[in-house]
Amino acid sequence: MIWLSWRQFRVQAVVAGAALVVVAIALLATGPHLASLFDSNGLPTCRTTCSADASNFINQLKGSATELIFYGSTFLLYAVPGLIGIFWGAPLVARELESGTFRLAWNQSVPRARWIAVKLGLVGLAAMATTGLLSLMTSWWASPIYHAAQKAGPNSLSIVDKIAPPLFGATGIAPVGYAAFAFALGVTAGVLIRRTIPAMAVTLVIFAAVQVVMPLLIQPHLIPPVQLTAPFNANTANEIMVDSRGSGPPTMTVVGNLSKPGAWTLSNQTITPSGKVFAGPAASACTSNSAPPQACNNWLNTLHLRQLISYQPASRYWPMQWLELAIYLVLAASLSLLCIWQVRRRRG
Amino acid sequence: MTAAIEARGLGKQYGRRWALTDCTLSIPAGHVVGLVGPNGAGKTTLINLATGMLTPTTGSIAVLGKKPASDPAQLASVGYVAQDTPTYSGMSVEDHLRFGAHMNPAWDSALAHKRVEQLGLDPKQKAGKLSGGQRAQLALTLAIAKRPQLLMLDEPIASLDPLARREFLQILMEATADQELSVVMSSHLVTDLERVADYLIVLVASRVQIAGEVNSLLATHHLLTGPRRDTASLPAGQQVITESHTDRQSSFVVRSNEPIHDPAISVAGLNLEDLVLAYMGSAKAGSVHPMLEGTR
Numbered sequence: 003m004i005w006l007s008w009r010q011f012r013v014q015a016v017v018a019g020a021a022l023v024v025v026a027i028a029l030l031a032t033g034p035h036l037a038s039l040f041d042s043n044g045l046p047t048c049r050t051t052c053s054a055d056a057s058n059f060i061n062q063l064k065g066s067a068t069e070l071i072f073y074g075s076t077f078l079l080y081a082v083p084g085l086i087g088i089f090w091g092a093p094l095v096a097r098e099l100e101s102g103t104f105r106l107a108w109n110q111s112v113p114r115a116r117w118i119a120v121k122l123g124l125v126g127l128a129a130m131a132t133t134g135l136l137s138l139m140t141s142w143w144a145s146p147i148y149h150a151a152q153k154a155g156p157n158s159l160s161i162v163d164k165i166a167p168p169l170f171g172a173t174g175i176a177p178v179g180y181a182a183f184a185f186a187l188g189v190t191a192g193v194l195i196r197r198t199i200p201a202m203a204v205t206l207v208i209f210a211a212v213q214v215v216m217p218l219l220i221q222p223h224l225i226p227p228v229q230l231t232a233p234f235n236a237n238t239a240n241e242i243m244v245d246s247r248g249s250g251p252p253t254m255t256v257v258g259n260l261s262k263p264g265a266w267t268l269s270n271q272t273i274t275p276s277g278k279v280f281a282g283p284a285a286s287a288c289t290s291n292s293a294p295p296q297a298c299n300n301w302l303n304t305l306h307l308r309q310l311i312s313y314q315p316a317s318r319y320w321p322m323q324w325l326e327l328a329i330y331l332v333l334a335a336s337l338s339l340l341c342i343w344q345v346r347r348r349r350g
Numbered sequence: 351m352t353a354a355i356e357a358r359g360l361g362k363q364y365g366r367r368w369a370l371t372d373c374t375l376s377i378p379a380g381h382v383v384g385l386v387g388p389n390g391a392g393k394t395t396l397i398n399l400a401t402g403m404l405t406p407t408t409g410s411i412a413v414l415g416k417k418p419a420s421d422p423a424q425l426a427s428v429g430y431v432a433q434d435t436p437t438y439s440g441m442s443v444e445d446h447l448r449f450g451a452h453m454n455p456a457w458d459s460a461l462a463h464k465r466v467e468q469l470g471l472d473p474k475q476k477a478g479k480l481s482g483g484q485r486a487q488l489a490l491t492l493a494i495a496k497r498p499q500l501l502m503l504d505e506p507i508a509s510l511d512p513l514a515r516r517e518f519l520q521i522l523m524e525a526t527a528d529q530e531l532s533v534v535m536s537s538h539l540v541t542d543l544e545r546v547a548d549y550l551i552v553l554v555a556s557r558v559q560i561a562g563e564v565n566s567l568l569a570t571h572h573l574l575t576g577p578r579r580d581t582a583s584l585p586a587g588q589q590v591i592t593e594s595h596t597d598r599q600s601s602f603v604v605r606s607n608e609p610i611h612d613p614a615i616s617v618a619g620l621n622l623e624d625l626v627l628a629y630m631g632s633a634k635a636g637s638v639h640p641m642l643e644g645t646r
Contacts, residue, residue, distance in 0.1 A: 005452040009445060010438075101439070105432035106489070109401055110453030111425045111496070347405075 003112050003120045011125055014090055018132050025078070025136065028071065029143040036068055040146035045153055056154035060162075063147070072147065075140040079172035082136060083180035084209050086129045091188015092201040094121060095345065099196045118345040122338050126185050133181035141173055152264065165319050166266035167217040174323040179330030184209050186337035193344045222268050224325050227312045234258045234272055234307035236299035244284045251283035256302065258309035264316035271310050280307050352415040354379040354500050354532040355400055359409030362395050369395040371556045373409070377534070377549065379499070381563070382526060384547030385536035386626050392556045393536040394433060397504045400534070401430045414499055426456055429493035429501040434509070435486040439478025443471050446488060447495075454496040462495035465521070483514030490518065494525045501525075503535040507542055519546055540626045552626055554633035564622065571625050575601045576615030591628045603628040 008015075043059040045052070063069050095118065098104040108114045141148075151162040164173050171177065187209055191201040236242065238259045246252035256272050272280045288298035314322065353376050360373040370392040377383055385393050398404040399411050402419025411417075416424045437446060443466060451457045466473060469487050477485060486506055493501055503522075507515045523546055526533055537543050543550075550567060552559040560567070571591070578600045581590055588604040595601075603620065604610075610617050620628070 003452065006449055009441065009449070102432065102434060102436040103438055105403065105430070106436045106438070106492070107453075108403070108419075109425065109428070109430040109432075110450070111422050111455055112453050113419070113422055113425065 003116060004124065007121050007124045011128070015128060018128070022132065022135060025075070026139055029075075029139050032068060032071055033143045036143065036146050039063070040150060045150055048153065052153040056150040059150045060154075072144060075143070076168060076172040079133070079137060079140065079177045080168070080213065082133055083177060083184040084206060086132070086181050087184030087188035087205045087209050088202045090125055090129060091185040092192045092205050093198045094125065094189045094192055095341070096192030096196060096198040096201045099192075100198055115342050115346045118342050122186070122189060122341060126182055126334070126338070129181040129185040130178045133177045134175070137173065137175070137177045163264055163266060163316070165264070165314055165316050165322070167221075170221075170266075170322070171213070171217060174319070176323050176326040176330075179327040179334070180213070182334035183212075183330040183337070186334040186341070189341050190337045193341050221322070221326070222266070222314065225314065225318060225322065227268050227314055229310065229312050230260065230262065231308050231310045232258065232260045234302070234309045236302035242298070242302070244288050246289060252289050254280070254282035254284045254288065256280060256307070260309045260311055262311065262313050262315065265313040267311055267313045269312045272307050273310055275306050280305070352379065353377060353412075354381070354383075354414065355534065356412045357409065360399060360406050360411050361408035362399060362404060363407040368556050370399070373558050375551070375558060375561055377561070379532045380530070381532055381549035382547050383532070383534040383549040383551060384540070384543030385534060385551045385553060386540050386543060387538065387553035388630060389538050391553045393553055394504055396553065397502050397534065397536060401428060401502060426454060426496065427499045429496055429498035431486070431489045431493050431501075431503045431506050433504040435489035435506060437477040437485055437488055439476065441477055442473065443475050443477065443488060444473035446477060446492060450492045450495055456497040458495045458497050462491055465491045465495070483510045483518070486510060486514070486518055487521065490521065494529070497529065498531065500532045500534070503533065505536055505538070508537065515542070522546070540623045544622050550622070550626070552629045554630050557633070559629040559633055567625060568619065568622065570607055571603065571605050571620050571628075572610055573601065573603055573618040573620055573624070574610070574615045575599065575618070576612075592632045
């Protein structure tokens with residue numbers, strides 16, 4: 003059974019291996035340059051100038067091939083599990099059902115539950131290994147960028163916060179879970195739909211939907227977010243906006259300077275003492291062109307507004323990664339059981 | 351001795367259509383069984399039920415004394431060549447033999463290689479590039495080399511040219527003789543089976559019309575021709591399968607265990623094809639109830 007699984011999988015395995023080698027060469031070729039850039043900006047030894055050094059470093063990357071590889075590898079880590087689901091998962095059983103070879107396979111001396119279980123196990127492990135290796139390689143390559151982001155402190159560029167999407171799902175061990183899930187999803191679609199091409203399409207649609215819904219709706223709340231509140235000070239506010247386009251009195255949006263560098267900020271609200279989100283109405287000090295800006299600030303400061311942020315701290319990166327992996331592995335295992343059960347009862 | 355196939359009240363329903371109805375059979379081991387019937391009669395359904403590819407809607411079926419596909423030993427004891435003889439088109443002949451070896455504990459590698467050599471198949475050739483006859487032979491080789499006790503073949507030669515048919519049947523017969531195999535083979539053409547089958551099942555319109563050893567079927571069926579007479583006037587021991595009448599003459603195909611002594615009518619034997627056609631015709635006309643009513 004192991005021989006058969008390998009014999010039917012070897013072309014895909016060779017393609018995946020070749021793709022990994024190409025990626026590895028690209029990363030190995032550019033990795034040392036990235037590391038030397040990190041060193042030449044003085045980041046390894048910085049004490050007081052870390053923030054400036056880090057932004058210099060990041061700025062030097064902008065528009066370079068390195069930036070392209072960084073985004074490319076992030077994209078790849080989202081794409082690879084999907085591709086595995088489509089090209090390894092969906093055809094696994096559907097192709098046999100379509101071509102009639104399942105009649106040959108299921109009438110040897112190996113019960114079909116074992117036939118599907120071994121295939122699911124071996125190809126599933128290969129899917130997880132492929133994605134894991136890719137994640138490992140890119141995180142080795144990109145480590146100077148993440149180090150710089152850590153050292154940059156409050157000025158860090160939020161794009162390199164690994165705790166938040168899109169990087170969260172393209173780093174660490176989460177992609178391994180995605181690969182296992184996408185593969186099991188593909189196999190299940192193939193078993194249920196019985197045709198390869200429609201099963202591939204369904205796999206793509208469902209996997210893409212899950213990858214959008216998870217980070218938007220579920221991931222932020224898996225561990226209850228941390229709440230942080232501080233008095234709002236208009237003089238140090240990040241944003242004060244007056245909107246007088248509506249028919250009623252002009253509304254206002256104000257955002258204080260409270261922030262958590264490196265964290266995944268889920269919400270950032272300015273609330274009134276009664277607990278409502280502040281939205282105006284704006285006083286004349288803020289709408290009149292003749293009044294000095296300070297007058298508006300002074301008026302805002304009399305309102306005793308508070309800023310409330312809710313976030314996932316950077317320190318939760320690994321707990322959330324493990325949780326993510328566990329969720330997707332449970333999904334993959336459930337789908338695998340469904341496949342085995344379906345193949346056992348699938349007739350003719 | 352355990353029956354090769356034992357079915358009781360076996361039925362299979364697809365949606366509202368019954369593909370097989372109330373099938374009760376006991377096929378003793380050691381026969382080459384021809385399963386004959388028109389297209390859509392339920393032959394494939396019966397074979398799929400016997401290989402565990404389908405589960406019955408009603409009744410039960412035991413193959414070599416066990417539920418089909420119930421465990422590895424049962425799977426190992428049954429060889430199956432499905433309709434259209436599926437093989438992996440991307441795998442070479444050699445790979446198919448490896449496949450058989452890895453998937454079957456009792457695999458007879460020497461036998462498999464000998465057969466491939468006899469057939470003149472190139473071991474490196476991909477199965478997808480083989481002719482229909484070669485593919486059928488490869489599928490048969492896989493089924494035989496697994497050393498089953500019962501071999502089931504679903505219309506294996508329907509798509510083959512006459513020469514390939516003969517070769518296929520010849521190899522099948524050699525294997526049957528060498529390995530003491532029981533064989534169940536379906537076809538919609540009785541001529542395909544005439545030379546090889548010693549047991550016959552006629553399946554028409556989802557029902558088994560008759561089942562038995564070819565010799566005894568031929569000995570108990572007669573064609574009667576004589577002056578026109580009413581069906582009711584025939585002796586009680588003679589079961590009428592078909593009848594046809596002209597103004598002056600009546601002819602009947604009857605089943606009778608007793609010798610027929612009636613000076614007014616001429617009695618002739620039937621060949622297998624006539625016999626099968628009689629049952630097919632009678633099932634169509636609806637004149638005969640299934641399963642040998644009144645003669646058992």
